[in-house]
Amino acid sequence: MPEYYLTDCEFEIFTSQRTQIVEAISEGCNKFELIELGAGDGLKTTILLEHMVEKSIGVQYIPVDISEKTNADLVKKLSNELPALGVKALTGDYFHALKPLNGHSGLRKIFLFLGANIGNFSDEETQLFLSQLSSLCHTGDKVMIGFDLKKSPEVIMNAYSDPHGHTRRFNLNHLVRLNKELGANFDLSNFEQHTSYHPGTGAVKSHLVSLTDQKVDMEELGQSFHFDKWEPVFMELSRKFDLETIAIMAENHGFKVEKQFMDKRNYFVDSLWVKD
Structure with a gap:
């Protein structure tokens, strides 16, 4: 893009x-x-x-x-x-x-x-x-x-929180793979993509944010994981x-x-x- x-x-x-x-x-x-x-x-x-x-x-x-x-x-x-x-x-x-x-x-x-x-x-x-x-x-x-x-925060945000939704799909694809490869049951609609940029540190950080209290099972691990409502899951760091x-x-x-x-x-x- x-x-x-x-x-x-x-x-x-x-x-x-x-x-x-x-x-x-x-x-x-x-x-x-x-x-x-x-x-x-x-x-x-x-x-x-x-x-x-x-x-x-x-x-x-x-x-x-x-x-x-x-x-x-x-x-x-x-x-x-x-x-x-x-x-x-x-x-x-x-x-x-x-x-x-x-x-x-x-x-x-x-x-x-x-x-x-x-x-x-x-x-x-x-x-x-x-x-x-x-x-x-x-x-x-x-x-x-x-x-x-480092450059205009607007330019950086458009690259990492793009209007086409590619960044969102890229990060949600991690959950898709967990579902396929570890037998997890993530509901993708329960997560929201969020990206932030700090001009001082030059750090772009991406998170998936849980939209509800939820439990996710991973069959291959024999484990379950609880996510609180609004709990962030750190996905990516990209420093400038x-x-x-x-x-x-x-x-x-x-x-x-x-x-x-x-x-x-x-x-x-x-x-x-x-x-x-």
């Missing part, structure tokens, strides 16, 4: 600034490992990979994803589209899958963590994630992280950032910001950090 701007913004950045991004990533080094955490279908990253292959840059692409099927599909796609590209997919949790790479291979490592996924972490989870990421990097290694930036906070985060974990790649509306930034 047009209101959900994040994907379009990052796709615009990669499309319009691919030359600058590749130059910044590969500066002073014509051979490196490009490691993408949560690679998915690799749609945006393929834009960079195509450019690297065209420029005969010696890149080894290492997509990391928890889904074995997603990895297999991506490897097959890239083998067909970019046969000259070296690809080695890793399946599993980011840091468990990356343990074999922790030693210095002699190649610069470039980590990608795109899509504003870092915004789904709490403060504690963010600190842990960046600490672990820093521990995998040696001096000169780089990290590119996608951050959704400013450039100053991003720079502080980088510094606190042994990096410095090298480049900031932003879309034309300054809604989103892909921030490139280098390890000191």
Whole structure:
């Protein structure tokens, strides 16, 4: 939907600034490992990979994803589209899958963590994630992280509490799956979707709110759960950032910001950090 701007913004950045991004990533080094955490279908990253292959840059692409099927599909796609590209997919949790790479291979490592996924972490989870990421990097290694930036609360609310009802259906679908997969008996009409945004903290929070006192049984667990009227069920966190906070985060974990790649509306930034 047009209101959900994040994907379009990052796709615009990669499309319009691919030359600058590749130059910044590969500066002073014509051979490196490009490691993408949560690679998915690799749609945006393929834009960079195509450019690297065209420029005969010696890149080894290492997509990391928890889904074995997603990895297999991506490897097959890239083998067909970019046969000259070296690809080695890793399946599993980011840091468990990356343990074999922790030693210095002699190649610069470039980590990608795109899509504003870092915004789904709490403060504690963010600190842990960046600490672990820093521990995998040696001096000169780089990290590119996608951050959704603070902006008009109206723009953000339209993206996360959209007029089409997609957000509501997305969150209610969790209850649909519980009904199908755990034998629960959620009545979807007994829950209301609620989204809030706090401009100070930059936190978007989504809840499902129980409209009545109710009991829900889960057959597969052999348990029942009671919900009070107006009791909220926390569903999602999506945090928004400013450039100053991003720079502080980088510094606190042994990096410095090298480049900031932003879309034309300054809604989103892909921030490139280098390890000191």
